[in-house]
Amino acid sequence: MQERKPSTIARLRHDLAVVYPVHPMVRINRIVRVVGCPLAVVLVIVARWGEPTPRWLWAALLAYGVAWPQVAYWLARLAKSPKRAAYLCLMFDCACFGASGTLLGNQLVPSFVLMTGILTAVAGVGGISLFLAGVAVLGVVFVAGSFATDWREAAQSDLLTIFLSLAVAFVFQLMLALQAFNQARELIQRRRQIQEQSTRIIEQNEALEEAMQRTEEAHHAMEAANLAKSRFLANMSHELRTPLNAIIGYTELIQDGTYGEVPERVGATLGRVERSGRNLLSLINEVLDLSKIEAGQFKLDIAPFSLADMASSAVASLESLAKEKRITLTTAVAGELPPVQADERRVTQVLVNLVGNALKFTDAGEVEVSVTADATEFAVTVRDTGPGIAPEFHERIFEEFQQADTSTTRPKGGAGLGLAIAKRIVEMHGGKLALLRSEVNIGSTFGFTLPRERS
Amino acid sequence: MTKRILIVDDNEDNRQILIDLLTGAGFEVIEARTGFDAVETAGRERPHLVLMDIQLPGMDGLEATRRIKAQPELAAIPVIAVTSYALAGDDRKAAAAGCDDYVTKPYSPRALLAKVRSILAGED
Numbered sequence: 001m002q003e004r005k006p007s008t009i010a011r012l013r014h015d016l017a018v019v020y021p022v023h024p025m026v027r028i029n030r031i032v033r034v035v036g037c038p039l040a041v042v043l044v045i046v047a048r049w050g051e052p053t054p055r056w057l058w059a060a061l062l063a064y065g066v067a068w069p070q071v072a073y074w075l076a077r078l079a080k081s082p083k084r085a086a087y088l089c090l091m092f093d094c095a096c097f098g099a100s101g102t103l104l105g106n107q108l109v110p111s112f113v114l115m116t117g118i119l120t121a122v123a124g125v126g127g128i129s130l131f132l133a134g135v136a137v138l139g140v141v142f143v144a145g146s147f148a149t150d151w152r153e154a155a156q157s158d159l160l161t162i163f164l165s166l167a168v169a170f171v172f173q174l175m176l177a178l179q180a181f182n183q184a185r186e187l188i189q190r191r192r193q194i195q196e197q198s199t200r201i202i203e204q205n206e207a208l209e210e211a212m213q214r215t216e217e218a219h220h221a222m223e224a225a226n227l228a229k230s231r232f233l234a235n236m237s238h239e240l241r242t243p244l245n246a247i248i249g250y251t252e253l254i255q256d257g258t259y260g261e262v263p264e265r266v267g268a269t270l271g272r273v274e275r276s277g278r279n280l281l282s283l284i285n286e287v288l289d290l291s292k293i294e295a296g297q298f299k300l301d302i303a304p305f306s307l308a309d310m311a312s313s314a315v316a317s318l319e320s321l322a323k324e325k326r327i328t329l330t331t332a333v334a335g336e337l338p339p340v341q342a343d344e345r346r347v348t349q350v351l352v353n354l355v356g357n358a359l360k361f362t363d364a365g366e367v368e369v370s371v372t373a374d375a376t377e378f379a380v381t382v383r384d385t386g387p388g389i390a391p392e393f394h395e396r397i398f399e400e401f402q403q404a405d406t407s408t409t410r411p412k413g414g415a416g417l418g419l420a421i422a423k424r425i426v427e428m429h430g431g432k433l434a435l436l437r438s439e440v441n442i443g444s445t446f447g448f449t450l451p452r453e454r455s
Numbered sequence: 456m457t458k459r460i461l462i463v464d465d466n467e468d469n470r471q472i473l474i475d476l477l478t479g480a481g482f483e484v485i486e487a488r489t490g491f492d493a494v495e496t497a498g499r500e501r502p503h504l505v506l507m508d509i510q511l512p513g514m515d516g517l518e519a520t521r522r523i524k525a526q527p528e529l530a531a532i533p534v535i536a537v538t539s540y541a542l543a544g545d546d547r548k549a550a551a552a553g554c555d556d557y558v559t560k561p562y563s564p565r566a567l568l569a570k571v572r573s574i575l576a577g578e579d
Binding site: 234237238241242243244245246247248249250252253256258259277281 | 466468469472475476479510539560561562563564565
């Protein structure tokens with residue numbers, strides 16, 4: 001829809017109103033004056049009709065009736081203080097009306113009515129102080145005029161003049177009353193607008209408060225859901241570990257001969273039970289870890305620790321497995337390293353997983369753990385001389401429940417969760433875990449980094 | 456003198472493991488199934504050590520430990536927390552409640568026995 005272009009006059013009027021805002025006093029005076037001054041002049045002309053009157057007086061009367069309302073309006077409108085200018089113009093009006101006594105030939109009643117008319121108008125716009133000033137100005141001019149023209153010559157009032165003067169006074173009052181009415185209506189409208197605006201603001205506030213409350217409720221619901229999730233995980237952890245505790249615990253007690261001597265075949269079987277129990281435990285731990293990660297309940301416990309010490313203790317815990325498989329397990333640390341800011345338990349879990357995998361899949365040769373650091377990050381690598389991973393599996397091994405070629409990995413066991421969890425743990429620390437090199441029948445190197453400065 | 460150990464666990468099998476393990480190692484064992492029971496028994500029997508399961512019905516093991524440690528005549532009894540949560544910060548919560556040590560389920564009875572022995576040896 002195209003907006004209608006305002007007319008040039010309307011634009012000019014608008015611009016003028018912006019540059020010279022019209023004081024309400026000036027507007028009232030103009031309306032009163034445009035009607036009142038010509039009427040007053042007509043009255044004087046009628047009253048003086050037939051009497052000898054100098055031309056300049058007719059000219060002055062004409063100027064007062066026609067030109068003065070406009071001149072007074074623009075004087076007041078363009079003045080620095082429009083109100084003051086309007087008052088001064090009103091005083092000029094009072095002086096002119098004071099002269100009306102003389103102009104009407106000292107007819108007392110019409111002069112009085114006319115002067116009352118202008119003075120009530122002055123009181124209407126300017127209050128008591130302006131009224132008193134108007135009385136003073138008007139009085140001085142009237143008295144001076146009376147003296148100059150000899151009071152005794154006062155003519156008797158004629159009916160037409162009285163009627164006309166009453167009409168002038170009436171018109172003055174009417175215009176003022178109309179103006180007052182208009183202003184009152186404007187005020188009422190403005191007040192209504194303000195009320196509507198405030199109602200709108202109140203409504204908007206209420207809507208805003210409601211929205212905030214809804215957000216808060218949603219937040220509470222989310223917190224409650226999170227609490228429920230972490231409670232569920234804690235309960236699951238407890239419920240799964242309690243029976244497993246009995247299984248592993250009793251197996252160990254029996255093996256240790258707490259219930260009497262154990263025949264060799266039973267002992268070997270118990271070893272299988274214990275191994276299966278421990279496998280089940282690590283599986284439960286992995287599933288719980290993954291659930292915690294998925295539920296956003298996996299929290300890191302960040303503290304400074306030595307990466308080299310951590311690596312040697314992690315390697316020490318796997319030494320018996322390496323010995324069993326006759327695999328050389330070594331650790332190489334590059335010089336003195338500053339402490340790392342990380343979750344020691346979780347980083348140990350990552351390293352144990354990588355070394356454990358390397359030992360699990362390597363049948364002969366060596367597994368080497370190395371710890372290095374550059375300006376921005378620590379790097380831990382685990383190199384093995386195992387079967388290697390074919391390129392098509394390089395991505396897949398990091399996905400949950402995925403292993404490389406299942407025909408070779410199946411006999412080695414595992415759920416395929418460990419590496420996925422390790423990757424997530426490293427990423428939560430702001431580091432990266434990747435398969436750095438792998439060649440079939442030669443071996444693989446896995447590595448992860450940890451940032452030196454935690455962001 | 457035979458040392459008395461209070462074991463607190465609501466699961467019978469798990470209590471039995473500890474009874475078998477500890478009586479086999481020559482300790483006297485007393486049992487409690489709930490947190491309230493644990494506080495009351497500790498006050499009555501004055502054990503030399505408490506093995507406190509953390510997840511118990513009603514009052515949990517942390518609260519029971521706090522109540523035991525709040526009594527001046529019981530405060531010196533070492534309490535080992537046994538927890539199956541194994542969540543980050545559990546060990547700190549146990550330490551804050553006044554537990555002297557912390558093991559996670561499932562524990563190795565061998566390792567637990569070694570820990571109990573070393574704590575009781577340190578007591579003498």
